[in-house]
Amino acid sequence: MFSKKKEEESDYERTEPDVATNPDVRRRKTSVIGPTLKFKGELSANEDLIIEGEIEGTIAHQDKNLTVGKEGRVKADINARTVEIYGRVEGDIHGEDVVKLAKSADVKGNIYCARIVMDDGAQFSGSIEMSQKNKAPSKPTSVPIAESAKQIESAG
Amino acid sequence: MTARDPVPEVPLRDCKPQADEKGSRHPRPLSSIIGSTVVMKGDLIVGEDLVIEGTFDGTITGKGPDTVTVRRTARLRGEVSASNVRVDDGTNLENTVLSGRIVRTDR
Numbered sequence: 001m002f003s004k005k006k007e008e009e010s011d012y013e014r015t016e017p018d019v020a021t022n023p024d025v026r027r028r029k030t031s032v033i034g035p036t037l038k039f040k041g042e043l044s045a046n047e048d049l050i051i052e053g054e055i056e057g058t059i060a061h062q063d064k065n066l067t068v069g070k071e072g073r074v075k076a077d078i079n080a081r082t083v084e085i086y087g088r089v090e091g092d093i094h095g096e097d098v099v100k101l102a103k104s105a106d107v108k109g110n111i112y113c114a115r116i117v118m119d120d121g122a123q124f125s126g127s128i129e130m131s132q133k134n135k136a137p138s139k140p141t142s143v144p145i146a147e148s149a150k151q152i153e154s155a156g
Numbered sequence: 157m158t159a160r161d162p163v164p165e166v167p168l169r170d171c172k173p174q175a176d177e178k179g180s181r182h183p184r185p186l187s188s189i190i191g192s193t194v195v196m197k198g199d200l201i202v203g204e205d206l207v208i209e210g211t212f213d214g215t216i217t218g219k220g221p222d223t224v225t226v227r228r229t230a231r232l233r234g235e236v237s238a239s240n241v242r243v244d245d246g247t248n249l250e251n252t253v254l255s256g257r258i259v260r261t262d263r
Contacts, residue, residue, distance in 0.1 A: 034188035034204045041198010041214060047191045057198060 035071045043076075051087075063096070070104050083113075187222075192229045208232070218256070
C-alpha cells in the first residue's frame with residue numbers, strides 16, 4: 001500500500017512542470033504567477049503562462065500555452081492554445097488545441113477543445129465539447145498530390 | 157493622477173544602497189514574473205519577489221520583505237506598494253505612485 005502511494009508521488013513529480021528549473025522561465029519566455037500571488041481582474045498575454053497562485057477574473061491567452069500548477073487556483077474563463085491543469089479551476093476552458101487534466105486537477109466548468117487528455121483521478125464537473133474547427137492546422141505532407149496519386153494507382 | 161500631472165520623482169531619502177537590499181532577499185528559487193507581453197488590469201497582492209516587464213493597470217501590494225522589480229519595458233499605471241521597489245533607470249513611471257524602499261537601478 002505504501003509503495004503504491006510512493007509510486008503515485010513519483011509519477012506526479014514526472015508530470016508536474018518544474019517551474020524553478022524550467023529553461024523557458026529562465027529565458028523569460030514564460031510568465032509565472034507565483035504561489036503567493038493573488039490577482040483579481042483581467043489578464044491577457046502573448047507568451048506561455050504558469051499559474052501557481054490565485055487568479056480571479058478573465059484570462060485571454062490565445063495562441064500560447066497555459067499551465068495551472070498544483071497550487072494554482074483560478075476563477076476565470078480560460079482561452080489558450082494548450083491548457084494544462086494540475087490545480088483548481090472554476091470557469092470555462094477554451095483550448096484551441098488540447099486540454100490536459102492531471103490527476104490532481106479539480107475543474108468546475110465546461111471544456112471546449114479539439115483534443116482532451118484526462119488522467120485517472122482528475123476531478124471534473126461540467127461538459128466537454130470537442131470540435132475540430134478549433135484544432136491547430138497540421139503541417140502539410142511532403143508528398144506532392146500528383147505523386148501520391150501515382151502511388152494509389154500503382155497500388156490499385 | 158492624470159496624464160497632465162508631472163512624472164513623480166523618487167524621493168532620495170527613500171533610496172538605499174543596493175547592498176542593503178541583498179541582505180533581505182530570500183533564497184527562493186521562484187518568483188513571480190509578469191512578462192513583456194502580459195497585460196493585467198486589476199488588483200494584485202504578492203508575498204514573494206515580483207518582476208514586472210509587461211503592462212499593469214491597478215494596484216500592486218507587496219506583503220512581506222520581498223522586492224517588486226519594475227523593468228524598463230514595463231508600463232505601469234496605478235500604485236505599487238512594497239517593502240522594496242526596484243525600478244530600472246529610464247522606466248516610464250507616469251501615472252504611477254510608488255511607496256516603500258525605492259531603488260533605481262542601471263540595468
